Amino acid sequence: MGAVPATTSAKEESKIISEVENIGDGAVKFNHLFNQLINKWQQKFDEITKKHQKVVVWGAGSKGVTFLTLFKKYNDIEYVVDLNSRKQGMYIGGAGQKIVSPEFLKDYQPEIIIIMNPIYEQEIRQLTYHLGLKSEFILV
Secondary structure: OOOOOOOOOHHHHHHHHHHHHHHHHHHHHHHHHHHHHHHHHHHHHHHHHHHOOOEEEEOOOHHHHHHHHHOHHHOOOOEEEOOOOOOOOOEOOOOOOEEEOHHHHHHHOOOEEEEOOHHHHHHHHHHHHHOOOOOEEEEO
């Protein structure tokens, strides 16, 4: 098979190279921001551990599972709260936290509740207020 002339112009080729460079820049920026986020949460979990605070995560969906798996070695979180009764009594795969109902919190009395989905913040605040909790809330 013989040589075939290029079908892209120098201008098109330059545009493609520029787009590839932009992708690379975006990846570098993402990596930097991701590492900042990891460091922020590591520091937060260190602070919580030093204060011996009880913490729960609210939300056993994919975001909660990812969060707990990602920070598994940095935290002592034992429980995840979820309204879905079919999830309650189960455990978070890969991280090991038990999924409990909101009513469980009356006895457990966590100092901090990490809310996975900020859309439900007001609903969670009302529910925990009616349960008699005075927890700090952290939104992810």
